[in-house]
Amino acid sequence: MAASVSRSVYDVVRTKRDTRQFDGRPLPEGLVRRIAQAGRMAGSAKNGQPVRLVLLRDPENKAKLAACGSYTSILPAAPLVIAIAIAPTGSDIGELFDAGRAAQNMMVVAWAEGVSSCPNTLQQSEEAARLLGFPEGYRVPMALIFGYPQAGAQHGGRPRLPFEEYVFEERYR
């Protein structure tokens, strides 16, 4: 691929910050579809595809889902909520890892088009799954929120560990 393309992908990935302050504008349908598609195209362990997405834009539905988490009162204020469901496949490690892969694909694609996002844990993940109509065995451990950042919004510039405390060569320390 051309150097300019690859470098801009790196810049988008590098500058992405989780934020929760939105201006309320709805996302264009085309972008919503690209975000969902980015999640769908994420790989999964042994192609098990345990992830399902539920797009929520109805205020009442967002409020109901918010009740399944401890720090999720922000959900109704986000123009788009994407609930991440996990089908029962039996692999506990792989499922959450795969969910993280799908989530990051979606958030990076959104960020490339100027849309901020943030994952939110749903502590009552089985209740959330029932609420959204999933059969027994499914759970919804996470909900992503998406929206255009408020003017002057903090992009949550949270400090990262120094590179040399995060990345090691051949061996830890």
Place this chain on the structure above:
Amino acid sequence: MAASVSRSVYDVVRTKRDTRQFDGRPLPEGLVRRIAQAGRMAGSAKNGQPVRLVLLRDPENKAKLAACGSYTSILPAAPLVIAIAIAPTGSDIGELFDAGRAAQNMMVVAWAEGVSSCPNTLQQSEEAARLLGFPEGYRVPMALIFGYPQAGAQHGGRPRLPFEEYVFEERYR
């Protein structure tokens, strides 16, 4: 951001496939650093930053790590292996989700520069952590492999669920 940039990010994310067939060329140092940096910049729940990376290029070290997984005999053939370690923070859901986010950032940035990758589960994750010198409590559940794809390599065009079986509006079915 300019439409051309955002669209190319979408295209990179959309076309990324997990592959295990490499031509053996080493990755340039600058790219290895960008990949690691992409992992470091991934967000984490409550900024807990549970993830650590160990870059492996020494054949002997790769072979030792490969012994910690059931389907990981491919590891030594990859020019770059990145072991994903998880520090003991107490949050079990968030940690693997965060590891998936960091992994996807790294694999997308690599793919933008023509480098293929694939996650591999290390079933003996605690043994892998000891092997790499991490203290008690850490585990290494995943190792990513990176390399330039072999000419004519299959990019693992594994089928995805149809969009309408993966994405739902407001409610599952």
